[in-house]
Amino acid sequence: MPFNNGGMKIGSIILPDKPLILAPMEDVTDGPFRLLCKRFGVDLMFSEFVASEAVIRKIDKTLQKMEIDPSEHPYGIQLYGKEIDAMVESTKIAEQYAPDLIDINFGCPVKKIAMKGAGAGMLRDIPKLLKMTEAVVKATSLPVTVKTRLGWDEDSKNIVHLAEQLQDLGIAALTIHGRTRAQLYTGQADWTLIGEVKNNPRMHIPIIGNGDIDTPQKAKLAFDTYGVDAVMVGRAAIGRPWIFRDMRHYLDTGEILPPQLVREQVVLIREHVEMSKAGRTEVRAVRSMRRFFSVYFKGLPDFRDTRVKLLQAESFDEVNTLLDIIVDRWGDLPAYSSTESIAK
Numbered sequence: 001m002p003f004n005n006g007g008m009k010i011g012s013i014i015l016p017d018k019p020l021i022l023a024p025m026e027d028v029t030d031g032p033f034r035l036l037c038k039r040f041g042v043d044l045m046f047s048e049f050v051a052s053e054a055v056i057r058k059i060d061k062t063l064q065k066m067e068i069d070p071s072e073h074p075y076g077i078q079l080y081g082k083e084i085d086a087m088v089e090s091t092k093i094a095e096q097y098a099p100d101l102i103d104i105n106f107g108c109p110v111k112k113i114a115m116k117g118a119g120a121g122m123l124r125d126i127p128k129l130l131k132m133t134e135a136v137v138k139a140t141s142l143p144v145t146v147k148t149r150l151g152w153d154e155d156s157k158n159i160v161h162l163a164e165q166l167q168d169l170g171i172a173a174l175t176i177h178g179r180t181r182a183q184l185y186t187g188q189a190d191w192t193l194i195g196e197v198k199n200n201p202r203m204h205i206p207i208i209g210n211g212d213i214d215t216p217q218k219a220k221l222a223f224d225t226y227g228v229d230a231v232m233v234g235r236a237a238i239g240r241p242w243i244f245r246d247m248r249h250y251l252d253t254g255e256i257l258p259p260q261l262v263r264e265q266v267v268l269i270r271e272h273v274e275m276s277k278a279g280r281t282e283v284r285a286v287r288s289m290r291r292f293f294s295v296y297f298k299g300l301p302d303f304r305d306t307r308v309k310l311l312q313a314e315s316f317d318e319v320n321t322l323l324d325i326i327v328d329r330w331g332d333l334p335a336y337s338s339t340e341s342i343a344k
Contacts, residue, residue: 010206015074020244021043023234023237030065032272036271044074044076047099050094055093082121084135101145102143104147106149107181108120129162144170147210149180150180153182163176164200174208178193178209191225195225198228220250233247266326276289
């Protein structure tokens with residue numbers, strides 16, 4: 001059973017009851033952002049997804065993605081690729097970075113990855129997907145987990161049977177995103193099949209649900225209605241890493257925390273900017289923040305022009321000047337609340 005003394009186990013990793021997990025996201029879940037999420041109570045995190053071919057070619061930018069701050073544990077490195085040998089070799093290299101587990105990405109729907117047979121593209125070749133999983137499991141002593149989708153398209157939602165097959169190969173946990181590859185991120189995630197996998201009497205490994213978990217209420221619904229062992233939060237955490245604190249408080253007490261004020265949000269953003277400087281030039285550090293600036297102030301009235309200036313900033317001085325303006329004009333307004341659905 002996945003539970004141990006009220007918590008969840010992945011191999012030898014023991015997580016608390018109803019764990020909250022940060023999804024691996026390319027160009028989002030870098031070190032600074034992971035550390036912010038950790039501060040707000042996330043229970044398990046992953047690297048940005050890492051290309052196996054780039055790992056074995058020792059591409060510096062790729063190897064840097066696997067570097068871990070000691071405070072990040074428990075932590076997993078997520079690998080993807082289309083060649084079994086490359087996945088095995090990259091798994092052995094990834095072990096040297098001391099993660100707590102290895103995760104295989106069979107879920108990325110991006111065209112340049114999936115259409116080349118990697119990520120969710122592996123769902124079109126289940127025998128190869130299973131061979132790759134078996135090879136990676138045998139290549140490491142670390143727990144191996146898998147993240148995947150319901151199927152390639154509406155006509156091939158094979159996740160219930162696939163989950164059994166993956167478990168039989170020795171994976172330690174399975175994350176299911178409640179969409180097909182064909183859906184990309186459109187429409188609503190279908191949690192009924194995730195629940196069917198979890199409630200399959202053959203399954204004994206932890207099942208982690210993913211897709212549209214963007215409020216504390218939805219996190220609770222996922223646990224209570226579908227019985228998943230953990231929930232994984234992705235896009236909803238971008239620009240509001242405090243969502244994990246809000247979710248944990250609601251799961252523990254049933255109470256909704258009051259929203260942060262914009263001035264409190266700016267304090268966090270300034271720290272995020274400072275953290276982004278490590279190992280980067282000023283321009284690269286500022287540009288790395290743009291993905292967050294685009295959503296940090298979501299919903300503020302008459303904010304478009306200021307957002308454009310933030311997205312065009314090239315220096316810390318420009319950013320700090322704009323943040324001062326934001327505090328002066330909008331500081332006492334509530335920041336975008338994690339009690340609201342990001343889909344709105």
